Amino acid sequence: MKITLNRLNDNFHFELKNQRGHVVNVDSRPEFGGDDQGPSPMELVLMGVAGCSAIDMISILKKQRQQITSFKADVEGARVQVGEAKPFKDIYLVFYLEGNIQEDKAAKAAQLSFDKYCSVSKTLEPTATIHYKVILNGFELEKL
Template sequence: MIKIELERVDGDYGFEAKDANGHTVRLDTSVEGGGTNFGVRPMQMLLMGLGGCSGIDIVSILKKQRQTIEGFSMKIEGEREAGKEPSIWKNVTIVFELTGNIDPDKAKRACELSMDKYCSVAETLRRAGGELKWEVRVNQLTIDNKQ
């Protein structure tokens, strides 16, 4: 069982979350919502988790295939349901950008495996009704655009 602890630490809405290993993350709401911009919004944290989860999968897959990753970044955009409470993620798009000595077909397949099979965060968002799309770029060339 995973255990997370949160403690209110800044203003009305600022919290520090800590995992069992002592790693911390600061969370808050917007200034407009009464917060102080102390940390990440909880819904943004879900998208960060998606990037981290899929990124770890993709690196693991490509390393097993002896691909040399020199750089790896992601850009994630999401759209939430309008006018609803709770307002869950409706659409999420990720652009995976890899550089190095990487076979484009292997990069495409690694991203597919992560997003369709291995990434638990992706599956969690999907089960909540979210639509996930992604694009794969290797050395600045678009390889795959899963729309």
């Protein structure tokens, strides 16, 4: 896996491209000297956790022939000061699923994602605690 970065202005606006040609812009907020032309690198980390776990969960549920009509997620990160850096200490995800999905299968899909499959959350696991819950058809599920 390889990513290339190209600076686009005199501040912190960058274009990042993967080997398949997909492009993401990254920047910093104006209060930190940027021009707000894209998400910050830390926002991309949160996007990575949400996207990785969503792919896992949908893949698992599709294999179990569950009918997903809507899949959304909210993710928030709480950071802590460590020297000059502010890494994530806690990451909170809420998944909103709708469709003809069995409760136990939805809960198990989330559990498997975070316990076994999601490489992004596994990468962050040594330094951040990931908390999640699943809301299925408007009702919060109990964790397994």
